[in-house]
Amino acid sequence: MSEARHIYDIGIVGNCAYVAHVDARARVVWMCLPRFDSSCVFGHLLDRERGGEFSIASDEERVQSARQEYVWNTNVLVTTIETADGAFRVTDCAPRFRQFGRSFKPLMLVRKVEPIAGTPRVRIVCRPRGDYGRVLPNTYIQSNHLRYDLDGEIVRLNTNVPLSYIAGERSFVLSEKKYLILTWGAPLERALEDTAEEYVRRTVQYWQKWVERCAIGRFYQQEVIRSALVLKLHQFEDTGAIIASATTSLPEHPESGRNWDYRYCWLRDAHFTLTALNRIGQFEEMKRFAQFIENIAASATQSRYPPVVRIDGDFELPEAIVPMKGYDGSNTVRIGNAAATQVQNDSYGQIIYALLMLYVDERFPSEPRSASKRLIATLLGIIESCLDQPDASLWEFRELTRRHCYTSLCHWVGAKSAQKIARALDDREMRRAATRLTARSERLIEACYDASVGAYMQEPGSKYVDASALQLIILNYLDTRSERAARHLVALEERLMAGGGLLHRYTHADDFGAPASAFLVCSFWYVEALAAMGRIEDALRELDILLRYSNGLGLFSEDVDPKTGGQWGNFPQTYSHVGLINAVLRITSKIDYPEFY
Structure with missing residues (x-):
């Protein structure tokens, strides 16, 4: 270990049902579902090979800077990455707000990816795991999402990114906003873009009101x-x-x-x-x-x-x-x-x-x-x-x-x-x-x-x-x-x-x-x-x-x-x-x- 100061360069998002740890390179490095004390679905933090991860990244040698901040008075996390080709922003949100008189807190992670300068190239990796890395999923490309079967449990990734890019872990030019909604169990049965924007907006409002x-x-x-x-x-x-x-x-x-x-x-x-x-x-x-x-x-x-x-x-x-x-x-x-x-x-x-x-x-x-x-x-x-x-x-x-x-x-x-x-x-x-x-x-x-x-x-x-x-x-x-x-x-x-x-x-x-x-x-x-x-x-x-x-x-x-x-x-x-x-x-x-x- 280096004598340099060791820092957990990580933020967290959550909704009182689960917590996800996201590092400064926009990788979900730790996330347990369906509860805090369940097996990690993404456990890169404890095993970079077997743990699984959910990342939105550029090639390491092309990254020039990365920083994280929370949307003011919320638990909505923003990661900004600057590369030699341009810059992009990832907004991570665990939806939480009041709906029908109750707390709406689905087992869902919303990730919004948007270019902010130049023509950045990104690569999306989604490798869920079960039983602390011992269970690898069977992966299926569906009509508008990727389905991962984890020994009876289902994880779905709904997105407007070409599914072949994600399944093949191929880089692509980020020229417009992209959305990724990861769900545990229940499928997403709403319009992707509108749902992502609405859930981020309402979650920001919820946390700011809670702080008030x-x-x-x-x-x-x-x-x-x-x-x-x-x-x-x-x-x-x-x-x-x-x-x-x-x-x-x-x-x-x-x-x-x-x-x-x-x-x-x-x-x-x-x-x-x-x-x-x-x-x-x-x-x-x-x-x-x-x-x-x-x-x-x-x-x-x-x-x-x-x-x-x-x-x-x-x-x-x-x-x-x-x-x-x-x-x-x-x-x-x-x-x-x-x-x-x-x-x-x-x-x-x-x-x-x-x-x-x-x-x-x-x-x-x-x-x-x-x-x-x-x-x-x-x-x-x-x-x-x-x-x-x-x-x-x-x-x-x-x-x-x-x-x-x-x-x-x-x-x-x-x-x-x-x-x-x-x-x-x-x-x-x-x-x-x-x-x-x-x-x-x-x-x-x-x-x-x-x-x-x-x-x-x-x-x-x-x-x-x-x-x-x-x-x-x-x-x-x-x-x-x-x-x-x-x-x-x-x-x-x-x-x-x-x-x-x-x-x-x-x-x-x-x-x-x-x-x-x-x-x-x-x-x-x-x-x-x-x-x-x-x-x-x-x-x-x-x-x-x-x-x-x-x-x-x-x-x-x-x-x-x-x-x-x-x-x-x-x-x-x-x-x-x-x-x-x-x-x-x-x-x-x-x-x-x-x-x-």
């Missing part, structure tokens, strides 16, 4: 808008689940072995995500996600819940390795996630905290509150049973378990939330149980405090700290005006700062050795903690540094290499964008922000 309804002030407005749009794209509207990322197996660092499938919903992320959605005023998205979390918790038949679930709520996520070459030849591509079988006891308090909004936010109807009373009591019972049990916690150690301070903090947060829920329900028994658990979890947290260091350690008696301890400040366990909070934050800075405004999540070795990259959300937590402590100038300085780690479209990865500033890990990562939203809005809650424009 966001409660986003002018402070770092552009960055928060893009983060909100990214977050929205990763919600599977059918159930309300929000995935961590739409990719799998993009390594956290070259040759690290840390490459995971993130196309699922982590329950612990609920309160971070719901907080972000609530702060930007997106009630419908918040409501859908809260109801998904409630349904998961209510449907569990055992005394423990998995920390991560499929987007349809299924608890089974068996992890396997598929025969693809991997990103940049990393050789390991995982599907599924073994974290689903881990003991991660922090999730239960997070679930209660997430469900708190159902009780204290008056926008939610009051009827379901009494119905979920038993659920809250069950979750409190689970917390009581595992209160002092070692677990893998949020870092998902595969061979290590500890009595994590962060897990105890989540017990405390869940218990404090249950106290508020009990008051709303006028349930004295629940309130007594929650009060008892609050006190017990406080004792466990305090057992992690090391007076000689002035900080809360990863577990009682440990010599290590980790970035999750920032949440002691963010979640108001520590009084932000206290000397203890100030010393705690300084100790974390001294031990975890990686340079360039980045924080390591921890610095000690885990199952894969010492981590080389910085988990980006931890750095946004740091900004939020600085703001909570009133260190506004420091928070603003650190935030400005972190914004440099996006790609040219404002998209953030999971991890950053502190040495090069390179992007690594799955991309884009909703957790990073949620961290940005919460950090910016925490700062605005502390300042009269117009003076900072």
Whole structure:
């Protein structure tokens, strides 16, 4: 690998049913259908030979420049490529708009290709694959489209480009607008050109109206808008689940072995995500996600819940390795996630905290509150049973378990939330149980405090700290005006700062050795903690540094290499964008922000 900064030169489009990754050469390099967690139909990102791709390209030696941008305040992506022969533009759109009183979000990708200078020559390649590259299609040229049969599944490419050019992957002169509409399953039964133009226009209008309804002030407005749009794209509207990322197996660092499938919903992320959605005023998205979390918790038949679930709520996520070459030849591509079988006891308090909004936010109807009373009591019972049990916690150690301070903090947060829920329900028994658990979890947290260091350690008696301890400040366990909070934050800075405004999540070795990259959300937590402590100038300085780690479209990865500033890990990562939203809005809650424009 080069020491040059590694960037994912990629944008995404989607419609809350699927997400497609399009690189700066107008190649669809990653796209899973019919769901986020389905096999990739185009997997060039993980295997350039077997993965398949959908590209609109000129000969590499004739390309002079390429750039991408989003249509203003939308998830409609425009790629402009200049060649020695001329220039052309590709507009990619995953249709989404209101129709017949419902969200219209077909499994369809619209691609508009238009010349903008000279006489550019292009070559269109469409190579869908099934079962992670193991199934090659039978291809048929129909009257006005190409049909690809993938072991029982049908992909159709409708276009006004001569079908022989596409089937033969031959170059041709782009002298007028061309349209390509890729569909999964259902055929296109409308006029091609008019449909493409209408769907692009209505999708642009939809996203711009959606942004208008966001409660986003002018402070770092552009960055928060893009983060909100990214977050929205990763919600599977059918159930309300929000995935961590739409990719799998993009390594956290070259040759690290840390490459995971993130196309699922982590329950612990609920309160971070719901907080972000609530702060930007997106009630419908918040409501859908809260109801998904409630349904998961209510449907569990055992005394423990998995920390991560499929987007349809299924608890089974068996992890396997598929025969693809991997990103940049990393050789390991995982599907599924073994974290689903881990003991991660922090999730239960997070679930209660997430469900708190159902009780204290008056926008939610009051009827379901009494119905979920038993659920809250069950979750409190689970917390009581595992209160002092070692677990893998949020870092998902595969061979290590500890009595994590962060897990105890989540017990405390869940218990404090249950106290508020009990008051709303006028349930004295629940309130007594929650009060008892609050006190017990406080004792466990305090057992992690090391007076000689002035900080809360990863577990009682440990010599290590980790970035999750920032949440002691963010979640108001520590009084932000206290000397203890100030010393705690300084100790974390001294031990975890990686340079360039980045924080390591921890610095000690885990199952894969010492981590080389910085988990980006931890750095946004740091900004939020600085703001909570009133260190506004420091928070603003650190935030400005972190914004440099996006790609040219404002998209953030999971991890950053502190040495090069390179992007690594799955991309884009909703957790990073949620961290940005919460950090910016925490700062605005502390300042009269117009003076900072």
